[in-house]
Each structure stands twice: as C-alpha cells, then as structure tokens.
Amino acid sequence: RSCSGYVSRTRYLMRLREDDEACREALRSGNFLLYHKLAPLLQKTNSGVYKLACLKTSDLEHVLEKVGKDKHFVNESFLLGCTDKSEPQFSLEVGDLDRSALEQECRGMFVDLRKAFFMITGPESALVAKGQALLRWHQTNGFCSATGQPTVRNQSGSFRVCHSSGVTYYPKMAPVAIVLVSDGSRCLLARQAMFPPGMYSALSGFCDMGESLEEALHREVAEEVGLEVENLQYSGSQHWPFPQSSFMLACHATVNPDKTQVNIDTAELEDARWFSFEEITEALQKPPRNPKGEPPVFWVPPPYAIANQLIQEWANQQQLSRKRHGLK
C-alpha cells in the first residue's frame, strides 16, 4: 500500500474521531459490524467458510426497519477504522433487538467471540476483537468514577466525558507481559485450571503499576514457576479482548540449562512443564480438538493468539539450530 494512501486514511480517521459532525456524516457511507450481547455477526460464504458480516448503511437501516427499530439507531455505532478504500467501519451493539429475527434478516449468526476466532482468519480477527472491546468499554464506563454522574460519549466513541467533573475517559487496555522461556532445547508452557482441557500456553501476567515490561517478565516468571530468566528478546504485541482488553507484549527469554527445576505457584497455575521440539512441532500442526470422554491431548493456543506466534518462532529457531548442528 502506498504511504500517502496510509497517511491520508489516518488523517481522515483523526478528523472523524475529533469532529462529531464529520463522524455523523461518515455514518452515511459506513460498514457496520453487528454484535448481539457482544457476540459478533458472522455470515457463511458460498464456499462454506465463515466471514465477519459487514453491512452497508442502507442494508443496516433496512434490517433495523424489519425488526421494528428506528433507523437513527445507526448513530449509536462506534468508529473502528476504515477500509483500504477509506470506507469508515463501525461497530453496533444490537443486544436489545430480537436475535433470531436479526439473524434471519442478515442471513448470518451471532457467535461467541472465542468461537468466532476459530472460524475467521487474518485481519478480520483483529477488527472483530477491536469492535467488541470498544462496545464493552462503553458499556462499562457509563458513569464517572469521581462523581458517579453519567458520562457522555462523543460521536466516534473515542472518549466519554463527565460534564460534572470535566474528566475525560479514554478506552483502556491493561498491559500484560507474555514470555516464552527456553532452556536451549525445550520450552516452558503452563496451564491455568480454567484453560480448555489439554491447552498449554506461554507464561503471562499483568504489569504492575510503575513497572517496566522487563521487570514484569522477570517477576511473573519468578512468581509463577520460581525461575530466573535472562536474555529477553522482544517479539511483538497484540490487543487481546478477553476478559477485558489487554495489551499483550510478547518476548522470548532463556534460563540457565542447569537451573530448570520448576516450582509452580498452584494458586495461579495448574501445571507448568518443559516441552521438547518434537512435542511442540506436533502440537503446532494439530487442530485443537477435545472430544468428550477422551483424555485431553496437548495443544497450543490458535494462530490468532500471540502465544502461538512465540511458540512458532521458537520452533523455527530450534529447527535452524538443529540444521546447523546437522540434526534432523
């Protein structure tokens, strides 16, 4: 994509965020993601795969009319971004309207976001997560924490303000450190009791107030498995919508191969163990499945989760060093 195209789209979005009138105008040519009690609307394509449903303004107004809702309800939407063609994208919560009537009118279905992540792929995953996160934030920030008075949104939904205290509230993400610890030939994964059966993930934890990412990583690993890590290497970041918006900051780290004995904090973790390259490669190739009654098989978070990216990177790194050492 051309740089100037990106810059002009960014400036356009900036204007929509700041100018209520311009944002109301943009609603006339919008693309809308619908959520029913935070479950996004998906549609099945002709080839049988699911995609995120994206309604044009006129289609949305038509649907609203069919289910007996005033078309001005469109104005309740929140601005998410814009397409490559500078078409503004919005999210709208329709949880007060009849779910099955909407599904019928839109020829789609509302799917729990966790399930939706397994059904759609690519950039749509980040967009659908953002849409839900923004709706949730507005639903839970309707009152000023200083005065208890109602807060009022701007048209784009980029903030809420309390006219009594003058405080402006902006949508928030909580920073989380996530780290894949390696001892050189194995990597350390853990599971919480609430994870789906068999799933293990990289170690993670919320950053404390005033802490750096590096401090949070060292502390979390020490707290959860009793190990001291070194050689932190930044990998990437992502917004994670569950249970409330987290900002995941992902790193690799190593431990001394002579000091790998884990000492688990059982209040936080159900299990933590070292996995070999072979176990990891097998898990990365397996689709997640847990048929009832069968003992849970080991699997890792799906590709959309940044934990998966860390595990994938580690496996690639192992493969390279094995090649270098003449191993298979």
Ligand SMILES: NC(=O)C1=CN([C@@H]2O[C@H](COP(=O)(O)OP(=O)(O)OC[C@H]3O[C@@H](n4cnc5c(N)ncnc54)[C@H](OP(=O)(O)O)[C@@H]3O)[C@@H](O)[C@H]2O)C=CC1
């Ligand atoms: N995208 C990805 O690949 C992954 C994402 N994650 C996400 O990272 C997040 C944190 O991971 P987790 O290991 O559970 O965190 P922690 O190890 O910090 O453990 C969670 C603890 O923090 C408390 N807590 C909840 N919210 C906050 C907050 N905003 N700030 C500070 N403490 C809080 C919880 O309390 P209590 O529950 O008792 O109220 C709980 O005791 C989770 O939301 C998880 O979904 C985790 C791994 C992979």
Ligand SMILES: [Mg+2]
């Ligand atoms: Mg944790």
